Amino acid sequence: MDADALVDSYIADVVKHLPRSQRADVAAELRSLLADELAERGRDNARDLLVGFGRPAEVAARYGPPLTVIDPADSRRFIRLSVIGLAVIWIGGALSPDTDTFRIWWEEYAVAALVWPGALVIGFATTAWVRRRWPHRAAWKPPRRPPRDPDRVNRVGWSAALVFFVAGTFTLVFAQPLLDLVTGGGAPGVLTYDETFARRIAPWLLTLMVTHLVFLGVLVVKGRWTARLRRIDAALGLAICGVMTWAIVAGPVYTARPADQTVKGISTLIVLVTLVDLAVKLLRRPRWRATTPRTP
């Protein structure tokens, strides 16, 4: 390809990225400028000149004001939310009982999940536009109320939780007698514990649950989280998760199969939520606050 053809091809590639109203004018100017450059460097060096000029799309972009869809400040958050959302949908889809084949997973979850990053793009782009349009609204503002002390314990809330957990533990221990009381003996053996479970696992689980109740009582009385209380909370959480996992895999919990399957499903969910909660607490533990120097 000779120099003129190369220049024509390059200019065509640049101007196709520009608004139609600009194309003819920019093409004419670029042609005259490149002719001057070629006259200086020699027509044999046309290819090097054009490569050095830049990728046509980039050169065309420089003709207009910079366009940003997602603010650079939001890019990391966008990527993190996209990856987490996709992972949750894909893993959830893979674990769903309806997903029998790879094809079902691919069609109903893998491809459909791409709607999530698409929705995020729209959300972040709208936010970026609003920020540019009304910059004063995006300016940082101090909170109306001072930040909540993360170590303070809401005594009313935790007391309510304690009452709920005591009632729950009582219900679990005396499940069948309570059911008999409610139904007048109309559901015999539905919530009777398996003998092996009651002998091997239940004592450990009950001990840990009662210990946890005592821990909650201490927490309510103290009124503040301390590093030691947080460590005990994490250790108790892990221990309860461990024993619950043991109960799930060791054999039946209840003698009746429907009750057994239901309680195992609920237990799996509790273990997962507890582990996620522990991981979040570990990642968000307020390490920096103690080291940030305070102005006098």
Added chain:
Amino acid sequence: MGDAFDKLELELRRGVVVLATLSQLHTLRYGYELRQSLVAGGMPIEEGTLYPLLRRLEAQGVLTSEWRTDEGSPRRYYTLSAEGRRLYARLTDSWRGLNDTMNQLLKIGERDKEGDHDGR
């Protein structure tokens, strides 16, 4: 290290590209002529950066342009608009202020460096 220097030096140069360009447009100049003038003054700017920049400045009202065919082939000539002249004067003041500040800071830095050497 060399890579970091190249990137940081590029950022420094980017900061002065507009002012350098405006400084050469008190008279009508076309793109290639302007680039040559900047090169001769020690401020080479890539073609792919300079030529689109002229259009952007024109769209912002800083430059005006016209097609001329004085020496045969048609060329687009640019010069500062009235608004561009005012902007240039303000940017020049800012640049001189920045330059003085930087000289001052660099002098303090040099002094601290020498003090540190003497202390050792």
